[in-house]
Amino acid sequence: MRVCALDRYNRIPEGDVCRGSPLWGGTDSGGDRRRLVAAAPVWCMHVGIIGAGAAASAAAYVIDGSTDAELTVLEKSGGLCGRAATRRRGPVTYDYGANYFKDDDERVVDLVTEQLDSEGLENIEEPIWVFDEEGTVSEGRDSDDRKLTYRQGLTQLAKRLFGHTNATVHRSTRVEGIERTDTGWHLTDADGGEWGPFDALLCNPPAPQTAALLRDADWDDPARESLVEAAESVDYRTVWTAILGYEFRLDRPYYALVNPDKSLDIDWLAREECKPGRVPDGQSVLLVQANSDWSVDHYDDPPAENIETLAGLTADIVGDERLADPAWTDHQGWRVALPENGAPEGPLQTAERAGLYVLGDWVAGEARLHAALRNGLDTGERLALASAQ
Ligand SMILES: Cc1cc2nc3c(=O)[nH]c(=O)nc-3n(C[C@H](O)[C@H](O)[C@H](O)COP(=O)(O)OP(=O)(O)OC[C@H]3O[C@@H](n4cnc5c(N)ncnc54)[C@H](O)[C@@H]3O)c2cc1C
Numbered sequence: 001m002r003v004c005a006l007d008r009y010n011r012i013p014e015g016d017v018c019r020g021s022p023l024w025g026g027t028d029s030g031g032d033r034r035r036l037v038a039a040a041p042v043w044c045m046h047v048g049i050i051g052a053g054a055a056a057s058a059a060a061y062v063i064d065g066s067t068d069a070e071l072t073v074l075e076k077s078g079g080l081c082g083r084a085a086t087r088r089r090g091p092v093t094y095d096y097g098a099n100y101f102k103d104d105d106e107r108v109v110d111l112v113t114e115q116l117d118s119e120g121l122e123n124i125e126e127p128i129w130v131f132d133e134e135g136t137v138s139e140g141r142d143s144d145d146r147k148l149t150y151r152q153g154l155t156q157l158a159k160r161l162f163g164h165t166n167a168t169v170h171r172s173t174r175v176e177g178i179e180r181t182d183t184g185w186h187l188t189d190a191d192g193g194e195w196g197p198f199d200a201l202l203c204n205p206p207a208p209q210t211a212a213l214l215r216d217a218d219w220d221d222p223a224r225e226s227l228v229e230a231a232e233s234v235d236y237r238t239v240w241t242a243i244l245g246y247e248f249r250l251d252r253p254y255y256a257l258v259n260p261d262k263s264l265d266i267d268w269l270a271r272e273e274c275k276p277g278r279v280p281d282g283q284s285v286l287l288v289q290a291n292s293d294w295s296v297d298h299y300d301d302p303p304a305e306n307i308e309t310l311a312g313l314t315a316d317i318v319g320d321e322r323l324a325d326p327a328w329t330d331h332q333g334w335r336v337a338l339p340e341n342g343a344p345e346g347p348l349q350t351a352e353r354a355g356l357y358v359l360g361d362w363v364a365g366e367a368r369l370h371a372a373l374r375n376g377l378d379t380g381e382r383l384a385l386a387s388a389q
Contacts, residue, residue: 046070050175053082053204055379057158059376071168089328092272092279095287099268099270100124100154100369102148116164126255157373185198185356202358204359206362230348237292243285243288249283254271257318286323288310303331
């Protein structure tokens with residue numbers, strides 16, 4: 001390791017330090033609220049990050065603002081933000097993974113409204129209604145929570161967070177091997193590329209993918225096996241998603257319909273046109289999520305068949321026969337979609353002492369974007385604190 005000079009974030013907390021964290025604090029002259037580690041010299045680290053999901057981007061944002069660490073991010077896909085995913089089709093922009101994020105976490109709200117550029121950050125005004133087994137659509141329970149999104153798509157979250165850092169993000173780079181040696185953590189990608197050594201490693205993939213990486217890791221430590229077991233204990237729901245485009249505007253008072261008792265083949269359908277700036281006037285785009293059992297049973301069926309079935313069911317639920325015949329369609333299978341439980345904390349903490357941090361919604365124990373972001377912020381802070389000690 002080399003020792004770096006103090007940076008502009010390395011200072012004693014001032015003013016209102018705590019938002020539930022020992023590091024969170026006031027604002028520097030540039031308005032930056034990351035940081036506040038300790039007034040001791042900082043060990044300059046090389047940090048490797050597997051995955052560029054919401055949690056990883058939030059952690060990178062904090063680490064970059066709190067330390068002089070060099071950050072290298074390896075992301076297997078061509079985009080950022082993982083399961084919060086956005087596609088474009090001509091003038092239409094739609095999210096095909098997460099739909100929106102809630103304002104449930106004060107720090108995440110502060111992050112997106114005060115620290116990041118809030119241009120294009122929007123609340124979805126229309127409510128969420130419910131539908132039941134009898135096909136009845138009713139007002140149901142809509143909470144006062146805001147449903148936040150960006151005009152440009154939810155991927156803005158990771159783009160804006162990484163955009164604030166000096167992290168080097170390598171897309172289309174799938175990590176296949178992890179090795180721990182005396183010099184640190186080493187990674188191998190699917191093309192045989194070698195990365196590292198890293199003083200600390202952040203692992204953001206969903207629990208089954210993290211477990212698979214660690215199961216095969218060349219890391220001779222009892223912490224490895226415990227961490228694998230912890231990750232393997234997390235169960236997931238599968239979601240098969242159809243995106244249905246129409247050349248007319250659907251006139252309904254709700255943004256989305258949810259089937260709370262999960263008794264039907266469709267769990268959720270949402271109107272992307274309720275998100276400002278997404279769908280041109282005179283058009284509609286429906287995002288239809290099949291329930292987990294249906295998604296597992298039909299995961300490998302021909303997509304056209306699945307879409308036809310889901311479009312027909314959508315027409316029945318919404319009560320408009322035109323919806324059975326979309327003008328264009330898209331689809332996405334999410335085999336590992338939503339964690340149903342969290343991982344036990346003990347093995348995760350033990351691994352952190354060896355410099356390996358797992359992070360994401362499955363660590364938070366909540367299949368929510370705001371929970372993943374919060375977990376990333378907290379993880380980044382723990383790493384920054386550890387680096388200062
Ligand atoms: C269909 C669906 C609907 C959802 N709806 C909502 C919603 O409306 N509201 C809400 O709050 N949440 C929703 N969620 C949940 C939300 O998307 C997640 O909680 C959140 O995105 C998780 O972020 P993360 O950083 O934990 O993980 P991820 O987003 O999964 O990020 C992990 C990253 O790691 C990468 N990766 C994996 N393996 C490797 C590897 N070997 N090498 C390199 N990179 C790798 C992945 O490509 C990915 O980019 C939904 C999820 C799905 C699937």
